[in-house]
Amino acid sequence: DGGITQSPKYLFRKEGQNVTLSCEQNLNHDAMYWYRQDPGQGLRLIYYSQIVNDFQKGDIAEGYSVSREKKESFPLTVTSAQKNPTAFYLCASSIDLTRDYGYTFGSGTRLTVV
């Protein structure tokens, strides 16, 4: 079955640590996205990538970094510069950015600062 796999499901971070969230897709989609979801709020775009080795900042990119070395993978690093990282993080993919198709989402990673 094709889909998006996010890992881990739960992640705990100490103050000052960087952590990396994994996102892998086998849908052969060109575009990938990272969203942050806080209680009572909608999905906010962190970063997105249209093709390998290219990515763009979204609305709340500060304190986050990404890479896109392979089409299938789009890991998100939450750096120590992100002052309030506790949230639910969602990865998504779509066929590409140039056509109006919907997104397929992963099951999410819940990050908690301890």
Place this chain on the structure above:
Amino acid sequence: GESVGLHLPTLSVQEGDNSIINCAYSNSASDYFIWYKQESGKGPQFIIDIRSNMDKRQGQRVTVLLNKTVKHLSLQIAATQPGDSAVYFCAENMRSGAGSYQLTFGKGTKLSVIP
């Protein structure tokens, strides 16, 4: 700010009744709309979509209505079941100035089904 919003943040319905979840959008250039369902602790799942050249589309127990005149979108769920309890998001796909499309999501409506 967000161009997609929802009229009601929470909705409680009796099992077996029909549910209607509403959404307003502000960009008349949006040409593709999607409803997602998100269960607690999970990622959003695609329910149904509609393009701007249609005003109604039906799926299994779900219907999406699009009123372009007033820029309003609704999701109707027939014979609501306990498994329908979730947060429902509408999303609009807009073409940006750079020629790419991007989904903008509303904040969601929480649907609670009373057994």
